[in-house]
Amino acid sequence: MEGMHRRRTLxxxxxxxxxxxxxxxxxxxxxxxxAPASSPSVAGSALFPLTLTDDDGVRVTIPAPPKRxxxxxxxxxxxxxxxxxxxxxxxVSGKFDDYPPEAKGIQEVGGAGEFGxxxxxxxxxxxxxxxxLTISGGDQWKQRLRELGIPVxxxxxxxxxxxxxxxxxxGRVTGVPQxxxxxxxxxxxxxxxIQAAVAKEARVSCFFEAYYPxxxxxxxxxxxxDLLVRAGCDPVSAHAKSDxxxxxxxxxxxxxxxxxxxxxxxxxxxxxVAKRPGFGAIAxxxxxxxxxxxxxxxxxxxxxxVDGLEALAKVLHPGSVP
Numbered sequence: 001m002e003g004m005h006r007r008r009t010l011x012x013x014x015x016x017x018x019x020x021x022x023x024x025x026x027x028x029x030x031x032x033x034x035a036p037a038s039s040p041s042v043a044g045s046a047l048f049p050l051t052l053t054d055d056d057g058v059r060v061t062i063p064a065p066p067k068r069x070x071x072x073x074x075x076x077x078x079x080x081x082x083x084x085x086x087x088x089x090x091x092v093s094g095k096f097d098d099y100p101p102e103a104k105g106i107q108e109v110g111g112a113g114e115f116g117x118x119x120x121x122x123x124x125x126x127x128x129x130x131x132x133l134t135i136s137g138g139d140q141w142k143q144r145l146r147e148l149g150i151p152v153x154x155x156x157x158x159x160x161x162x163x164x165x166x167x168x169x170x171g172r173v174t175g176v177p178q179x180x181x182x183x184x185x186x187x188x189x190x191x192x193x194i195q196a197a198v199a200k201e202a203r204v205s206c207f208f209e210a211y212y213p214x215x216x217x218x219x220x221x222x223x224x225x226d227l228l229v230r231a232g233c234d235p236v237s238a239h240a241k242s243d244x245x246x247x248x249x250x251x252x253x254x255x256x257x258x259x260x261x262x263x264x265x266x267x268x269x270x271x272x273v274a275k276r277p278g279f280g281a282i283a284x285x286x287x288x289x290x291x292x293x294x295x296x297x298x299x300x301x302x303x304x305x306v307d308g309l310e311a312l313a314k315v316l317h318p319g320s321v322p
Contacts, residue, residue, distance in 0.1 A: 044175030052173060055136065055156040055166075062151050065175030066130035070109060072119055076133040076155065077103050078302035079170050083179050091127045093119070099296065099304070113141075124150065133170065157301030159226035160309075164188060166301065183303065190306045191230065194313050194321055198232035201317040204258040206233040207284065208293075209273070210244060212266050219243045224298050227305065231312035232320075233259070249278040259316055260284035265295035291315040 044065055051061040070091035071077040077097040080089055086102055094110035097103045107127060112118040118141050124132065129150055134142070136156040145152050153173055157163035164184040171180020208228060210216050218224045219240035228235050236255040237245060260282065262273055270290035279285045293315070297308030313321045 054154040056154040060153050068129045070129045070132045072134040075300040075302040082303040163301045197320045198313050198317045206259040207257040208261045214246045217247050252282045256283035260290045262292050263295040
């Protein structure tokens with residue numbers, strides 16, 4: 001999930017025989033195109049001062065193109081780099097901000113709060129940011145930073161289409177709207193091609209293991225669920241009432257999913273899943289149709305989700321996507 005914040009949320013509420021298991025990873029060479037690394041343009045400066053309402057419903061005013069940006073979510077870190085604004089990034093949330101590799105060398109500002117999922121206010125202030133980009137949650141620390149004069153802007157991608165809108169919004173608040181438009185157009189085109197390819201195949205049922213134990217899946221209003229549907233899957237968790245519902249093995253045996261998907265964040269291999277008590281009676285497990293999915297590609301609402309969509313499509317519909 002999205003760093004410590006999404007990991008804590010998940011814990012509170014994460015046709016290939018096993019013998020020849022396929023591990024789906026980052027689809028080398030197919031990552032979203034990055035914009036050239038340079039400062040916001042003069043044309044972008046003309047857009048400021050800018051006032052927008054963020055995904056928390058807060059009206060945020062940004063007086064000028066940000067020159068010092070902090071991202072408090074790995075997904076936002078990836079978006080900022082993809083927009084060519086790496087040189088403006090002065091702070092990130094923590095160790096999960098690991099892509100691209102350059103992000104690992106940026107000052108970490110997280111680790112505060114009972115669960116370590118809040119920014120250290122002193123570190124943030126010391127970095128003198130013009131903008132802090134974050135995700136949903138943390139209303140109290142957000143307000144504290146605003147009181148200290150730091151613009152805090154929240155984006156919260158709920159599905160693929162919403163993500164594209166969020167990237168365009170980040171492009172606006174950082175002064176590079178044209179780069180964001182080009183990036184999202186490329187992402188949308190590639191996603192459309194993947195969906196067109198899997199649409200030619202019969203849909204399959206699947207179960208996505210987000211975490212174990214307890215056995216936890218994804219509900220119909222989550223980002224991952226949207227990717228599963230776009231990849232040609234009918235998740236058996238479609239009727240779940242929560243975003244990260246706990247699931248029973250007995251239910252899975254009765255539902256008989258065609259494919260069992262395991263998030264890498266769950267920390268196990270397909271062989272380990274097959275050895276769990278009672279799991280051998282699940283159709284997908286019995287038939288060896290288990291695949292490990294790189295969590296970062298499907299749980300971070302950022303430019304690489306198209307890699308995640310392609311990875312899912314290749315597991316669910318082998319041979320359908322070049």
